[in-house]
Amino acid sequence: MVNETQHTCSASSSSRSDGGSSSGSESSKDNSRCSTPVLDADRHERLREKMRRRQDAGDKWFSLEFFPPRTANAAVNLISRFDRMGAGGPLFIDVTWHPAGDPGSDKETSSMIIANTAVNYCGLETVLHMTCCNQTKDDITGHLQKAKRLGLKNIMALRGDPAGEEWEEEVDGFNYAVDLVKHIRNEFDDYFDICVAGYPKGHPEAESYEADLRHLKEKVFAGADFIITQLFFRPETFLKFMKDCQAIGITCPIIPGIFPIQGYHSLRQLVKLSKLEVPQEIKDVIEPIKDNDAAIRNYGVELAVSMCRELLDSGMVHGLHFYTLNREVATTEVLKRLGIWKEDPRRPLPWAVSAHPKRRVEDVRPIFWASRPKSYIYRTQEWDDFPNGRWGNSSSPAFGELKDYYLFYLKSKSPREELLKMWGEELTGEESVFEVFTCYITGEPNRNGYKVTCMPWNDDPLATETNLLKDQLEKVNRRGILTINSQPNINGKPSTDPIVGWGPSGGYVFQKAYLEFFTSSEIVTALLKVLKKYELRVNYHIVNVKGQNITNAPDLQPNAVTWGIFPGREIIQPTVVDPVSFLSWKDEAFALWIEQWAKLYEEESPSRMIIQYIHDNYYLVNLVDNDFPLENCLWQVVEDTFELLN
C-alpha cells in the first residue's frame, strides 16, 4: 500500500518572501499538513478516483449488487452477508431502488436504510440506485439530500420502469436518466459520483442500438462518471459495445454487469424483465438440467468464470460488476476462481472502518466496543468530528444513548428459543452463569448439549486472537471472572501477521495485554489488594452499575493499547482504554444483562432474578498490563486474587 513511486519535484526556497514562486512546495505542504495519515488511500478517495488508481496500477477489481430485503429478519441476514462478502474486498456494492418498497423511507428494509447500513456500519463504499420517472423534483431532491446526510456519496441514476405497460413522456417531469444526472449536477454540483446504465444490446425501448449509444453519451456528457452495463451472455457482446462507445467519444470506465446463472427460475424471470434473449447454446445446456439447482449453479459459475476471464484477458476490462441476487455462493465461487476475491484482506486498522465521509479521519476508538462496532458507530453518529491521532483530540465527547437494544443492525441473529438453549432454560445460581461463559470460551457443549456460540456482548464466536488466550480464559471464567473482552500483549509483530496484523506492510504492530470482565464485589475487594503490588505496571478501572468508579488512571488520561509503526508514517494508535468513555460503555455493558439475557425469562422467575442480581451487584473491571515487552501479568493478578480469597 505504500506509494513506492519516487517523485522528483523542484521546490523553490520555502521562505515566505519568495511569494508566488513557491507554489510547487506549497501544494505539497498542504498535502502533508492534512490532519489524516494516509494509512489507506481508499478511505480518502472518491469512488471514481479509486477506479482510476486501480486501473493505473493494473489491479483487477469487482463490485456487488444487492436488492433491499422484504422483511426485517431478511435485513439482518443481508447485513451479515455484507460483512462476509465485504471481507472479499469489493471496490463497492450497490443497492437497488425499489419504487414499490418506499425506497427513501426510514424503514429498516428501505433502499436508503440498507445503503446507509452498508456504508456506515459495514464500512463498504456504496452506490445507491435512484430512479426518476413518476417522481417530483422535490421528492428526488429530498432523497438526494437524505442520502448525502447519511454519508452516501455515489448514485446510480436510472429512469426506472414506467408505471403502466407502455411508457409515456411526462411534461416538466423527469423522463430519462439523463434528466436525473443533470438534476444531481445542478443541485449537488460535484458532490456525488454518478453511475449510469449501459445496454450492450441496446435498450429494449430504444429506436436502435446506435440511438441508444447516443443516449448513453448524453448521460455521460451530462456528468456521469462511469457506466455499469446490463447483463449479457457473451463476452463479445460487451467488447463490441465498449468499442462502439469509445468510437463515439465515451471515455469513462464501462463496467460489465456479470450475471452468474444461479437457477432456472431466476434466469427466466430476469430475462423476462430485461427483455433479453438467452443464447441457444445456453438454453441447450440448461433445459435438460432445469430441475437440478446444483447442476445449474455449477454450470452458471463455469460460464461466468470463462466469460470474465475472456473480458479481463482482453485488456479492456479492469472491473467486474456482479448481479448477486442477494446470494453468496455462486458469486463468491466465481470471484475465488478468478483470483480476485481477497483471501487475506489487509485490515487498514484493527477495527472495521466506517465509510462515512465524516469519519474518514477516524483512527482511534476505545477498545470497549471491540465486539460491538456497529453499536459504537451508532452511538457516535452525531459527533461532529472523530478522534484522529489521539483520542484526546476528539471534541465531540458525548455518546448517544442506545435505547433500542433491538435496533435492527444490532439485533441478535439468534431467536429467543436458541438463546435459551445456549444460555439456559433455567438458571440455578450464579454458577450456572459462570458455566455459560465458560462454554462460550471453550466451545464445548453446555450441560444440555448445546454449544454457546454467542453472548450478549459478543454476537459472534470467539475471535482468532482471543483463542490465543483460551486456556487462561477458561480457568478464570469457571471461577467467576466473567470475561467479555481481552487481547494478548504483542511486542512488535510484522504488520502482515495473519492474526494480529493490520495497516500497510513493512510495519510492526504492538499491543498491551487487556482483560475486561464482570465479577462479584468479593472478588473486587481482593483484586484491589492485589493490584497495589502491581501499581504503575497495571492500570485498572472498576465500576458498578451505579457508577461507583475506582481507577488509577493518571489524570483520567486514555491508555493506548494497540499501536503500529509503519515505514514513512507517523504512529497510529487505533485503540485506547479511555476512562471517560468506559463510563458510557458501562451503561451499555450492564444493560445487556437485562435486555438480552434477563428478559428471556418470565418476570419474577428465579432465572431472571439471578441475572438481575448480577446486574445490580457485580462490577465491570478492565485491566491493562503496561509492560508489553514482558510476559502478560494479568493472569498472575487474577491468580493472586484467587489465592488471597482462599
Added chain:
Amino acid sequence: MVNETQHTCSASSSSRSDGGSSSGSESSKDNSRCSTPVLDADRHERLREKMRRRQDAGDKWFSLEFFPPRTANAAVNLISRFDRMGAGGPLFIDVTWHPAGDPGSDKETSSMIIANTAVNYCGLETVLHMTCCNQTKDDITGHLQKAKRLGLKNIMALRGDPAGEEWEEEVDGFNYAVDLVKHIRNEFDDYFDICVAGYPKGHPEAESYEADLRHLKEKVFAGADFIITQLFFRPETFLKFMKDCQAIGITCPIIPGIFPIQGYHSLRQLVKLSKLEVPQEIKDVIEPIKDNDAAIRNYGVELAVSMCRELLDSGMVHGLHFYTLNREVATTEVLKRLGIWKEDPRRPLPWAVSAHPKRRVEDVRPIFWASRPKSYIYRTQEWDDFPNGRWGNSSSPAFGELKDYYLFYLKSKSPREELLKMWGEELTGEESVFEVFTCYITGEPNRNGYKVTCMPWNDDPLATETNLLKDQLEKVNRRGILTINSQPNINGKPSTDPIVGWGPSGGYVFQKAYLEFFTSSEIVTALLKVLKKYELRVNYHIVNVKGQNITNAPDLQPNAVTWGIFPGREIIQPTVVDPVSFLSWKDEAFALWIEQWAKLYEEESPSRMIIQYIHDNYYLVNLVDNDFPLENCLWQVVEDTFELLN
C-alpha cells in the same frame, strides 16, 4: 511522575438525558478531553501550583536569581549558564530589573529580553522582576503587556530604589510595591503569578520590624502569591520571621533568599546595598582570608550548606532561593551537597521544551533542528498553535526566516580566531573539509593540533547518544559523507535509560535509525542506485540548495523516528522526519556553510571558494531505516554506495 493516587469518584450515568446531575463525570471528562497528554505536569501548571504540589509531595526545590549582563558577549555566556544550571532542575529562575539598563527594551541585554530567552529558548520557568517607583502607570502597563506577549507568567513586584539619596512619596504615582501588586491584579486579573520581597530583619526604611510585617501582609492581601526574602546570615533570623508572618495571618509560601558568600568584595558591596550587618562570627573568619578567593568561597559554601540544612530540617522550608550573582560554581556546589541538584534530570521529551504558555501542548518537532533547538523555537515563534500528538495536526506550517545568523542566542560561543583554528586557516580542497568533520567526530586534534569542538550545525560537542555511532561516523566522514545529525535505532529501552531515555518512568522508548549528511552529487547518484534495493525499508530525502528534491516519502507524510510508550498514556512521538519542513531546514543548513564558515575567509580566497563550491553543489541527504527492530542498515547503505563507486 505518574499520579499514583487511587481516586474513587461516583459518576452518574453518562447519558445525555441525565442533564445536570452528571456534573461529576462531566468535569473529569473535560479534563481528559484536553488535547494534551499530561506527560509532565510541570508544563501545565502555574508556578504557584507547582510550588504547592512540590510541598504536598514533600519535595525540596530551589530557584536561582540572575541579573542582566552588560554586554552581548556576556549575554551569550549567561544563556549557556541558563542551559547548564537549568539542567540541575531549578523550580524557576528570576531575572532582576535594572532601571538604569533600559530593562523593558528590546536590547539583547535588557531584563525583558534575558527573561524572554530564559523562558522561550531555555525552557525555564522564569520570574521577571519589575520595579515601580519613578515610573508612570502607562510605562508599567506597557512592560507588563510586553512580558505577557513574550510568554512570561510571573512577576516579582518591587518598589525599586529611590532616585535620590532619600526617598520621597509621589502623589498619584506608584510609591510602594503594594501599588504595583494592585495594579497588576487590576489590569491583568489573575494572569500573572506575583512574588513580593520579604525582609527577615525588616526593611531598612521601615518604621519598625512590626510595621514592615504589616506592609508585607498588605502586599500579600493585595494579591501576591508568594514571598522571597532578602538575604540573611543566620537560619534563626528566617525562622523567626516566618513564624511572625504566620502569626499575623500570612499563609502563602515564604522562600528564604540564600546568599553563598563568594568573595570579599561582592559581600561588602551587597551588605552596603542591602544595609545589612554581617555577624561578627562571619567577619572573624573572613577578614584573615580576605585576599584568598578560593578560601572565602569554600567557607561561603560551607556556611550556606549548613544554614540550608538547618532551614530544611526545620520542616518549615520547602524551597531555597539562591542569589547566584551570575556565578555557577558556589551555588551548584551548595545544591549538590544538599542533594537537591538533579544529577540525572528526567527529560520530559527528548528535546528541550520551551516554557512559553502557547507552546505547552507542543510535543512533536522535526528532527532536523535537534542540534539547533533555539533556532527552531525562533523560526516557529509566530505559530498560532503547535503540533500535538501528530506533526500533521499543526495548522501553522510556515517557518519564519532566519535572516540574522548572528541572532544573539544563536551566536557561536567561539570567536573567529578560534573557529579558524578548528576549521582551518586555509583549506586546500574538499578533503580538508572532510578532515574537519572527521576530527569533530573523533575528538582528535586536527593537523594543526587543535580539537574541533563545534561545527556550524552543532554548537556543542557530540551528544552522548551520537557517541554510540562514533566509529561508523568517522569512517563515512573521511570519505565525504559529511554527517550533521544522526541517531541509532532503539527497540524498546526503559524510559529511564540514562542515554536515550525520556518521559515518565515505567515506559519504553523507541527510535528509528537516522542519518543526515551533506555529500557530492557523484555520491548521491550511486546512493540512489543502492537505495532501490532498500525500498520500503529506507525512506530518503535528498535536496540541493536550489531545491531539487528526491524522496520516496509516501504522500509526503512525516515519518515518526522517536516515540515512547508509557503506563496509562497515549503514545508520544516527539520527533518526526517531515519532508515539507525539511525544505525549510535545507535553507538554514546550506546557509550555515556560508554564514558561519565561508565568511571566515577573505572574499575570493581559495578557502572561501571551496566552501562556496560545496554549498552550491553538494546535496543534503536524510535517511531513515524503518526496520527499527533489526540491525541499523544505514551503514550498509553507505558501504554499498562506496563499493558501487569503486
